[in-house]
Amino acid sequence: MFIEKVGDKLRQNIIKKVSFIESVYNEIFCEKLAKSLGINCAHYEFVKTRKNGNILISKNILKENEKLIEACSFINDQVNCLNVLLKNLEKAQQYMGYKFNMQEIELDLFKIIVFDYLTSQADRHDKNYGFIASEKNRETYLKVAPIFDNEHSFGLTNNGMTTDNNDNYDVKKALNMPMCFGIYDGCNHESMNSSGTEKFVYAREIVDYAFKKPYLKDFLKMCFKNSTLTECIKEIKKVKPKINEKLVNHYSNCLTQKMLTLLQTYEHVSTLNTKQKPLNSIYEM
Numbered sequence: 001m002f003i004e005k006v007g008d009k010l011r012q013n014i015i016k017k018v019s020f021i022e023s024v025y026n027e028i029f030c031e032k033l034a035k036s037l038g039i040n041c042a043h044y045e046f047v048k049t050r051k052n053g054n055i056l057i058s059k060n061i062l063k064e065n066e067k068l069i070e071a072c073s074f075i076n077d078q079v080n081c082l083n084v085l086l087k088n089l090e091k092a093q094q095y096m097g098y099k100f101n102m103q104e105i106e107l108d109l110f111k112i113i114v115f116d117y118l119t120s121q122a123d124r125h126d127k128n129y130g131f132i133a134s135e136k137n138r139e140t141y142l143k144v145a146p147i148f149d150n151e152h153s154f155g156l157t158n159n160g161m162t163t164d165n166n167d168n169y170d171v172k173k174a175l176n177m178p179m180c181f182g183i184y185d186g187c188n189h190e191s192m193n194s195s196g197t198e199k200f201v202y203a204r205e206i207v208d209y210a211f212k213k214p215y216l217k218d219f220l221k222m223c224f225k226n227s228t229l230t231e232c233i234k235e236i237k238k239v240k241p242k243i244n245e246k247l248v249n250h251y252s253n254c255l256t257q258k259m260l261t262l263l264q265t266y267e268h269v270s271t272l273n274t275k276q277k278p279l280n281s282i283y284e285m
Contacts, residue, residue, distance in 0.1 A: 018046075018054040023151035025243050027056055029236045029251055030119055030150035036228035038219075039111045040146035046239065061146050066134045068145055072126035079185035080126045082109055082209075089142075098133075100142040103215065108144035110209070110216050114223065115147065116181060117202050118258045120174045123152035124181040154254050169250035175257055183209045203265040211269055224263050229255055 018024055027044040034041035043059045062068060071080070074088045086106060092098050116124050132145045155174025183205045210216040233252060236243055 013060060014058045016056040016058060018056060019151075020156070021054075021241075022156040022247065024054070024056060025236060025239065025247060026151045026153045026156060028239055029232060030115075030147075030153055032232045032235050033119065033228060033255075034115060034147060036232060037111070037115065037223055039115055040108075040144075041150075042146050042148040046241075058148065061148065062132065063134075066132050068130055069133050069142070070127045070130040073130075075126045080124075080181050081185045082106075082113060082181075082183045084185050085109065097140065098142050099139050105142070105144060106213075107215055107219065111219060112144070112147055113179075113181060113183060114206060114220070114262075116179055117206060117262070118223075118255060119150065119153040120155055120177040120254060120258070121150065121153050122155075122157065122177050122180065123149065124179070126181075129181065154250060168246055171250065171253045171257070174250070174254045200261065200265070203262045204269075206262065207265045207269045210266075211273055220262070220266060223259070224266070229259075 024046045028046070031041045031044055042061050045057045047055050047057055049055055071085060074085055074092060076088060078084045078088075086102070086109075089098075089100075089105060090102070093100065093102070112124070112129060115121070128149045129147060130145050131142045134141050134143075155170060155177055179202055182202065207220070210220050229252065233248060236251070237248065
């Protein structure tokens with residue numbers, strides 16, 4: 001990330017150079033999607049400048065007397081996954097005196113994993129998410145930081161467009177993009193081959209874990225019932241420079257198929273575990 005402090009008005013903002021134009025739309029679309037799902041996300045705006053070229057401006061997520069602690073501080077060179085992170089956070093709470101609500105922390109981290117699954121996020125390494133620490137009465141309080149750096153989403157990378165032979169954005173590659181941050185340490189997310197089954201493996205991992213805790217399950221149910229895609233597509237079309245229709249269709253196709261896979265997995269697990277009637281959703285076909 002290219003970071004620079006510029007001028008009085010932008011002193012509290014982070015300036016990020018644009019490596020490829022799709023990254024602009026990825027950041028902005030992901031922000032709109034995240035907020036529609038109740039997930040905190042850094043705010044991004046696209047600006048053209050003479051000095052630095054195309055840049056993204058992100059409002060600083062930290063307030064006065066707050067600091068960002070990257071997840072790697074708690075991962076400690078272990079596998080970048082939720083169950084390892086929660087165990088280490090519990091130790092930090094016990095031995096280092098950090099103050100936080102474990103249920104809230106777990107829910108917010110679970111939201112990130114679901115979001116990364118839906119958006120085929122390929123770059124959520126342990127320095128690309130973290131926690132905000134604030135001091136109060138000589139004690140340190142932790143909460144999950146808003147998500148940031150979503151430019152490598154939907155199968156789009158530093159190399160520019162991930163396309164098929166017809167110069168369309170490659171939905172298949174995006175759908176099977178290995179995840180960097182998952183639920184369990186039993187799955188090496190970063191080294192998984194794109195065999196065409198990743199979206200099902202991750203969906204089952206997410207759903208099985210959610211069924212263990214009602215507050216995680218409730219978040220998934222909210223995602224299925226929340227008709228956010230149409231509104232997000234409308235909003236991204238308003239962004240300047242104007243987004244091309246192929247990229248709009250790519251977002252729509254990827255997100256719809258990922259949500260459908262997650263829903264079908266949810267219904268399957270629901271039938272196995274509870275024998276309840278499958279959940280109705282706007283994504284049913």
